[in-house]
Amino acid sequence: MPIYLYEILGDGEHAGETFEYMQKISDPALEQHPETGEPVRKIITPPALVLKHGEAQHRALLSDKNIAAKGFTRYEKTGDGTYERTAGSGGPKKLQR
Numbered sequence: 001m002p003i004y005l006y007e008i009l010g011d012g013e014h015a016g017e018t019f020e021y022m023q024k025i026s027d028p029a030l031e032q033h034p035e036t037g038e039p040v041r042k043i044i045t046p047p048a049l050v051l052k053h054g055e056a057q058h059r060a061l062l063s064d065k066n067i068a069a070k071g072f073t074r075y076e077k078t079g080d081g082t083y084e085r086t087a088g089s090g091g092p093k094k095l096q097r
Contacts, residue, residue, distance in 0.1 A: 001022050001023060001024055001025075002022070002023070002025060003020045003021070003022045004020065004021050004022075004023060004029075004042055004043075005018055005019075005020055005042070005043040005045050006018065006019055006020075006021055006030055006033075006040040006041065006042055006043065007040060007041055007043050008033060008038050008039075008040055009038070009039040009040060009041055010038055010039055012038055014033075014036070014038060015038075018043065019033070021034065029041075029042040030042070064086055064087035065087075067087040067088060068087050068088045068089065071088070071090075072087070072088055073085060073087060073088030073089070073090045073091050074086050074087040074088060075091075075095055081096055081097035082094060082095070082096050082097075083095040083096075
């Protein structure tokens with residue numbers, strides 16, 4: 001079940017505080033704090049995603065070898081207005097402004 005974030009409303013002692021509450025997706029949003037009865041509102045937050053890749057995989061995707069294998073060319077800045085090809089075989093070896 002997902003965990004939702006709620007904010008306590010009103011001008012009471014706990015106004016502005018937040019709390020987490022686990023409930024089914026199909027359950028209606030809470031209107032009152034489950035323990036104190038104070039009015040609350042649901043705060044929309046981004047989901048916590050667990051992705052199946054890490055920093056090492058990201059570096060591998062952007063490696064010179066992988067870029068060249070996919071048919072792309074990469075240039076890196078080497079000086080003021082000068083770029084040298086670091087990956088791929090298409091295009092000139094240097095670009096200048």
